[in-house]
Amino acid sequence: MEKFIKHSGSALPLRRSNVDTDQIIPAVYLKRITKSGFEDGLFAAWRNDPAFELNQPQYKKATILVAGPDFGTGSSREHAVWALQNYGFKVVLSSRFADIFRGNSQKMGLLTVILSQDEIEKIWQTVESKPDTQITVDLESKTVSYEDKTLSFVIDDYTRWRLMEGLDDIGLTFTKIDSVSKFEEKRVSFKPKTLPIK
Amino acid sequence: MGETLAEKIWTEHIVSATAGEPDLLYIDLHLIHEVTSPQAFDGLRLANRKVRRPDLTIATEDHNVPTLNIDKPIADPVSKLQVDTLRKNCAEFGVRLHSLGDVEQGIVHVVGPQLGITQPGMTIVCGDSHTSTHGAFGALAFGIGTSEVEHVLATQTLPLVRPKTMAINVEGKLKPGVTSKDIILAVIAKIGTGGGQGYVLEYRGSAIRDLSMEARMTICNMSIEAGARAGLIAPDQITIDYVQGKPHAPTGTEWDAAVAYWKTLTTDADAKFDKEVDLNADELAPFVTWGTNPGQGLPLSAAVPNPADFANPEDRGAAERALEYMDLKPGTPLKSIKVDTVFLGSCTNGRIEDLRSAASIIKGKKIASSLRLLVVPGSARVRLQAESEGLDKVFLDAGAEWRSAGCSMCLGMNPDQLKPGERAASTSNRNFEGRQGKGGRTHLVSPLVAAATALKGTLASPADL
Numbered sequence: 130m131e132k133f134i135k136h137s138g139s140a141l142p143l144r145r146s147n148v149d150t151d152q153i154i155p156a157v158y159l160k161r162i163t164k165s166g167f168e169d170g171l172f173a174a175w176r177n178d179p180a181f182e183l184n185q186p187q188y189k190k191a192t193i194l195v196a197g198p199d200f201g202t203g204s205s206r207e208h209a210v211w212a213l214q215n216y217g218f219k220v221v222l223s224s225r226f227a228d229i230f231r232g233n234s235q236k237m238g239l240l241t242v243i244l245s246q247d248e249i250e251k252i253w254q255t256v257e258s259k260p261d262t263q264i265t266v267d268l269e270s271k272t273v274s275y276e277d278k279t280l281s282f283v284i285d286d287y288t289r290w291r292l293m294e295g296l297d298d299i300g301l302t303f304t305k306i307d308s309v310s311k312f313e314e315k316r317v318s319f320k321p322k323t324l325p326i327k
Numbered sequence: 328m329g330e331t332l333a334e335k336i337w338t339e340h341i342v343s344a345t346a347g348e349p350d351l352l353y354i355d356l357h358l359i360h361e362v363t364s365p366q367a368f369d370g371l372r373l374a375n376r377k378v379r380r381p382d383l384t385i386a387t388e389d390h391n392v393p394t395l396n397i398d399k400p401i402a403d404p405v406s407k408l409q410v411d412t413l414r415k416n417c418a419e420f421g422v423r424l425h426s427l428g429d430v431e432q433g434i435v436h437v438v439g440p441q442l443g444i445t446q447p448g449m450t451i452v453c454g455d456s457h458t459s460t461h462g463a464f465g466a467l468a469f470g471i472g473t474s475e476v477e478h479v480l481a482t483q484t485l486p487l488v489r490p491k492t493m494a495i496n497v498e499g500k501l502k503p504g505v506t507s508k509d510i511i512l513a514v515i516a517k518i519g520t521g522g523g524q525g526y527v528l529e530y531r532g533s534a535i536r537d538l539s540m541e542a543r544m545t546i547c548n549m550s551i552e553a554g555a556r557a558g559l560i561a562p563d564q565i566t567i568d569y570v571q572g573k574p575h576a577p578t579g580t581e582w583d584a585a586v587a588y589w590k591t592l593t594t595d596a597d598a599k600f601d602k603e604v605d606l607n608a609d610e611l612a613p614f615v616t617w618g619t620n621p622g623q624g625l626p627l628s629a630a631v632p633n634p635a636d637f638a639n640p641e642d643r644g645a646a647e648r649a650l651e652y653m654d655l656k657p658g659t660p661l662k663s664i665k666v667d668t669v670f671l672g673s674c675t676n677g678r679i680e681d682l683r684s685a686a687s688i689i690k691g692k693k694i695a696s697s698l699r700l701l702v703v704p705g706s707a708r709v710r711l712q713a714e715s716e717g718l719d720k721v722f723l724d725a726g727a728e729w730r731s732a733g734c735s736m737c738l739g740m741n742p743d744q745l746k747p748g749e750r751a752a753s754t755s756n757r758n759f760e761g762r763q764g765k766g767g768r769t770h771l772v773s774p775l776v777a778a779a780t781a782l783k784g785t786l787a788s789p790a791d792l
Binding site: 145147149151152156157159163164174198202203204206207226227229232233236237285287299302303308309312313317318319320323 | 342343347348349351353355356362363365366369370374376379381382383384385390391403405406408409412423443444446449454455456470471472473474475477478481482483484486488520521524525551552554555556574575576577581582584585588619620641644645648738739740757759760761762765
């Protein structure tokens with residue numbers, strides 16, 4: 130996983146609530162067996178609409194998605210995170226994220242930052258009037274800044290450390306694998322096994 | 328102070344806990360399907376890792392598979408590649424797989440319970456958000472992403488932050504024609520699609536205890552639609568009776584030990600939930616969604632709401648967008664809405680009881696000539712059971728299509744899709760824009776409402792026939 134310390138870029142305002150993972154990437158695009166190439170399915174149903182924000186030239190270079198509340202609800206498909214990353218997004222800002230989407234993004238190094246809906250609204254207004262506005266998301270200081278404003282956000286220290294170091298969870302768990310073996314020795318025998326087939 | 332059921336199961340599965348870090352939890356069962364696993368197996372290969380516990384892992388083919396001509400090769404080459412990849416991965420890593428054509432094949436959340444590998448007190452995960460279904464047995468079961476699938480394959484554990492707990496108290500008695508699907512649609516309408524975020528829901532109360540196991544699975548299945556990763560119900564005699572005799576259920580002294588343990592799996596009387604929500608079962612009616620998220624639902628007797636009546640600007644905007652997409656006008660009685668397709672199936676309502684209840688309404692009648700009724704059993708076993716009871720004939724005689732098992736039109740990854748502008752009454756779990764096919768419009772309903780709608784041609788409950 131790539132380290133995330135600080136990112137600056139322009140933003141795409143997405144004034145919609147409840148953007149579920151079927152909207153981020155519809156099921157018909159989930160048939161690939163790689164983690165790349167999903168950008169063509171990103172927001173597929175809305176991409177034909179010239180008015181859709183992603184199609185507007187002033188937002189072409191955006192790397193920060195500023196989304197409405199309850200972003201990423203629904204299906205657990207990590208393809209939603211890959212699609213956003215494959216397209217070039219590094220950060221998503223929203224007032225509420227669905228749990229599974231947020232977990233997936235933190236595994237992949239896509240930073241999801243929670244701000245209040247008032248703060249999101251102000252960013253939307255700023256970006257809509259000045260699409261070139263540079264927004265800096267700094268994980269070190271836990272701040273989002275643009276123009277003369279600096280907003281603080283909350284993220285747990287462990288996740289922040291992992292993202293800043295670019296550490297993958299599996300490697301970290303393997304450092305504790307002895308305790309997994311010990312746990313397995315104590316498991317009760319009536320718990321089911323899938324093998325042998327009965 | 329006592330513990331809630333979710334807290335008890337959590338504590339029992341902690342492999343290691345360090346302050347300031349997520350707990351490392353042991354996973355008792357890992358379910359796999361073709362869509363969310365290929366990249367995880369690839370990750371194992373790249374790191375030269377193996378599957379730690381193939382004996383706690385099981386795979387089935389469900390999301391992509393056709394429900395017609397299943398004896399022929401899969402026609403869509405991309406779907407075929409994904410299914411072939413699962414077969415190759417399972418063979419290479421020694422994972423048990425139930426392929427298309429196998430009698431145990433079916434939707435992963437139907438297969439686990441029917442094999443008896445879903446049992447109380449377990450931790451169960453799958454790269455699928457409807458893993459919450461297994462919570463009906465008093466298991467802590469939740470959906471995970473592909474990175475986590477790889478993590479579980481490699482270590483049989485997951486690092487997780489302990490969730491908060493919410494009690495959903497449903498007291499009273501359901502009226503005839505009102506089902507567990509109506510309970511959960513009413514819960515989601517009440518707390519919203521984000522209401523359960525960060526929580527495990529525990530469904531409690533007399534109306535829940537009265538439900539069969541399969542009805543309980545329908546409720547837990549849709550916990551994720553309220554934003555909760557997991558939902559569970561304490562095991563009781565109904566649970567124990569359901570598990571007993573299943574292929575992988577314990578036997579002999581192991582059975583006795585298991586039952587003794589399962590009986591301890593309740594929320595302590597002095598435990599405190601972080602939040603409680605009450606619902607009166609006596610007041611519930613058949614429910615239907617009118618919008619494009621599962622929280623946008625109302626009793627079937629209501630009318631399409633006016634977005635202007637929503638106080639919250641977010642809800643108002645969402646309602647406006649939803650009505651535009653659904654092509655509905657405020658004030659239209661829900662019962663006057665004509666549908667083109669009725670879909671009976673999915674991990675929410677594709678079990679034998681669901682097929683029986685729909686068949687009981689349809690028996691001896693014909694579906695409306697203006698629509699098609701697609702009946703897709705949740706598993707090959709459900710299909711065989713239904714056929715042994717003659718339910719296939721009931722549906723076929725009425726003019727329905729009788730299909731093979733899979734996720735099918737719930738998400739339209741296979742050829743079973745709505746056409747643009749088509750409107751469906753569906754027993755599945757998501758009415759998102761384009762979920763059942765690009766441009767398709769979905770109304771979520773119970774199997775009873777689906778059956779009545781299929782006969783009438785407009786959204787209806789059996790009482791309207």
